[in-house]
Amino acid sequence: xxxxxxECERAGHAEGLAAGLALALDGAGAAAAPGRLAALxxxxxxxxxxxxxxxxxxxxxxxFVRPGTGGALPPGRLTALGARLAAARLGTSRRLxxxxxxxxxxxxxxxxxxxxxxLVRGALADALVTVETTRRTLxxxxxxxxxxxxxHDRLTSLxxxxxxxxxxxxxxxxxxxxxxFVSRLTANCWVSREGSP
Amino acid sequence: MNELPGEPPHALPHALRxxxxxxxxxxxxLRDIALAVDADPHDSAPLRASSALELLRVVGTxxxxxxxAVPAWAEPYVDSRLARVVANVELARGDAGALNACAAPxxxxxxxxALGDSDQQKAFYEELANERPWTFFxxxxxxxGSDATAMxxxxxxxxxxxxxxxxxxxxxxxxxxGTIGVVWARTxxxxxxxxxxxxxxxxxxxxxxxxxxxxxxGACLGxxxxxxxxxxxxxxxxxxxxxxxxxxxxxxxAFGVVRLQIAAQALGSAFALRxxxxxxxxxxxGHAPMSARLAAARALLYDLAAExxxxxxxxxxxxxxxxxxxxxAVEVGRWAEAxxxxxxxxxxxxxEKWCRDVGAFEFMDGTSNILRLTLAPETTPRRAPHRAPHQxxx
Numbered sequence: 001x002x003x004x005x006x007e008c009e010r011a012g013h014a015e016g017l018a019a020g021l022a023l024a025l026d027g028a029g030a031a032a033a034p035g036r037l038a039a040l041x042x043x044x045x046x047x048x049x050x051x052x053x054x055x056x057x058x059x060x061x062x063x064f065v066r067p068g069t070g071g072a073l074p075p076g077r078l079t080a081l082g083a084r085l086a087a088a089r090l091g092t093s094r095r096l097x098x099x100x101x102x103x104x105x106x107x108x109x110x111x112x113x114x115x116x117x118x119l120v121r122g123a124l125a126d127a128l129v130t131v132e133t134t135r136r137t138l139x140x141x142x143x144x145x146x147x148x149x150x151x152h153d154r155l156t157s158l159x160x161x162x163x164x165x166x167x168x169x170x171x172x173x174x175x176x177x178x179x180x181f182v183s184r185l186t187a188n189c190w191v192s193r194e195g196s197p
Numbered sequence: 198m199n200e201l202p203g204e205p206p207h208a209l210p211h212a213l214r215x216x217x218x219x220x221x222x223x224x225x226x227l228r229d230i231a232l233a234v235d236a237d238p239h240d241s242a243p244l245r246a247s248s249a250l251e252l253l254r255v256v257g258t259x260x261x262x263x264x265x266a267v268p269a270w271a272e273p274y275v276d277s278r279l280a281r282v283v284a285n286v287e288l289a290r291g292d293a294g295a296l297n298a299c300a301a302p303x304x305x306x307x308x309x310x311a312l313g314d315s316d317q318q319k320a321f322y323e324e325l326a327n328e329r330p331w332t333f334f335x336x337x338x339x340x341x342g343s344d345a346t347a348m349x350x351x352x353x354x355x356x357x358x359x360x361x362x363x364x365x366x367x368x369x370x371x372x373x374x375g376t377i378g379v380v381w382a383r384t385x386x387x388x389x390x391x392x393x394x395x396x397x398x399x400x401x402x403x404x405x406x407x408x409x410x411x412x413x414x415g416a417c418l419g420x421x422x423x424x425x426x427x428x429x430x431x432x433x434x435x436x437x438x439x440x441x442x443x444x445x446x447x448x449x450x451a452f453g454v455v456r457l458q459i460a461a462q463a464l465g466s467a468f469a470l471r472x473x474x475x476x477x478x479x480x481x482x483g484h485a486p487m488s489a490r491l492a493a494a495r496a497l498l499y500d501l502a503a504e505x506x507x508x509x510x511x512x513x514x515x516x517x518x519x520x521x522x523x524x525x526a527v528e529v530g531r532w533a534e535a536x537x538x539x540x541x542x543x544x545x546x547x548x549e550k551w552c553r554d555v556g557a558f559e560f561m562d563g564t565s566n567i568l569r570l571t572l573a574p575e576t577t578p579r580r581a582p583h584r585a586p587h588q589x590x591x
Contacts, residue, residue, distance in 0.1 A: 035539030168368040168560040
């Protein structure tokens with residue numbers, strides 16, 4: 001499992017969310033989704049499949065597809081898929097860290113580079129801790145559904161904390177917040193939670 | 198407005214309770230156009246056709262400058278920061294994106310209120326009454342973000358009289374469609390040389406373009422460029438004020454109002470998300486802890502708005518309010534996601550939209566880190582006497 005997790009993270013980091021999702025699915029199609037929508041790499045959407053239009057997702061190479069009839073994956077396999085997807089998301093989060101570091105290193109406030117500001121340094125340090133702890137969680141607890149769900153929640157939170165460091169530039173245009181939001185929507189399609197209806 | 202078992206009744210004066218109720222009715226109309234505004238925020242047809250937005254435009258205008266009367270319930274809106282907060286929570290509970298599409302005086306108006314002389318205020322508001330334009334407020338620049346003292350936009354003397362404006366602004370609401378507003382520039386190197394001018398469009402050298410944003414798209418953020426835009430002397434605000442009050446003092450006054458308004462909109466959006474979960478899970482009692490937090494946030498927001506009315510130059514109450522509710526709204530979006538079945542965010546377009554919208558409050562008129570710096574104590578605190586929560590008539 002460790003190799004698979006590492007490979008999904010590498011794909012998410014090097015090639016982006018759609019490539020990471022493709023690896024994470026490991027051949028699973030829309031019918032495997034636990035809810036009423038599946039997130040698939042656009043290139044994997046079967047011809048004629050009912051797609052819910054979503055401009056932001058299209059930009060990331062992701063499509064939301066109605067699964068139709070078919071059986072969702074059994075819980076154990078769904079959890080494993082969720083762990084691989086979290087690894088792919090972790091890779092995209094690391095992309096975001098790279099971008100944030102470049103941004104705060106290039107900007108100054110009050111005559112001092114943002115990257116030297118204590119609040120910024122603290123946020124970046126916390127981000128690195130989250131990356132390392134989430135990666136280990138996915139390696140040692142990939143079969144524990146609640147741990148995988150919690151990893152996804154941590155990644156959603158991490159992405160937001162990072163996007164904030166980009167200021168409005170991350171929220172506008174084809175910005176980091178947009179990619180992070182599609183990452184979150186993708187997880188929302190594949191992560192089943194205890195207690196939700 | 199009471200939603201929790203045993204929750205004490207809100208100690209709002211009767212007039213503000215009526216304002217809340219009227220705002221809630223208007224909110225339903227904002228909800229009706231929410232998805233259309235999000236899909237194409239630059240399509241002015243549904244905005245011009247909205248009776249709710251037209252009423253809000255007039256309600257937000259100072260009383261002496263209103264083009265026509267407003268319903269009695271809406272009269273208190275401009276009387277206090279607390280009144281604006283009470284109304285904005287309810288309006289944003291309908292849809293904050295549509296609310297931000299309103300052609301209201303907004304930050305430009307608050308600045309003209311703080312820095313304009315009577316002639317400037319009259320000219321500004323008469324144009325708003327006659328032309329019903331969208332307004333803009335240009336302060337942020339591409340490379341300086343919230344650091345206003347580092348702004349580079351210049352107001353240079355024009356040899357033929359008046360001034361010439363050079364520079365650029367970014368993340369300006371209504372940057373492409375606004376035809377009147379306020380732009381900040383410097384006349385010299387010191388913080389006291391920052392000045393606000395009223396700008397109209399079309400004008401030579403003045404261009405604007407929209408920017409795509411993830412959410413709250415009704416605000417139509419964009420960028421503006423000024424290449425020698427002529428500015429007559431009568432358009433420079435603060436001429437009648439002492440040097441210490443011509444510049445950023447006015448901006449801080451305006452930000453005090455608008456940060457509370459944004460805090461209210463963030464909280465209203467959080468309520469909208471909570472309401473949606475309750476509608477999708479009828480009978481589910483699991484919302485109670487979050488509902489309690491929202492009720493507490495509203496009580497705190499009301500208290501902070503009342504404090505701000507009493508001390509309008511104190512930047513801490515608006516900062517605390519926005520810092521809390523902007524983060525809470527994001528958190529409620531995640532809570533909603535966890536409370537509903539997989540795929541629910543894309544399945545329910547308003548939920549999806551609100552989860553995008555709530556991120557915008559972080560970046561509007563002071564990011565959380567800037568607000569933290571305003572709020573953090575700089576000296577050993579004095580022991581403050583215990584204060585009861587805001588009471589009727591206080």
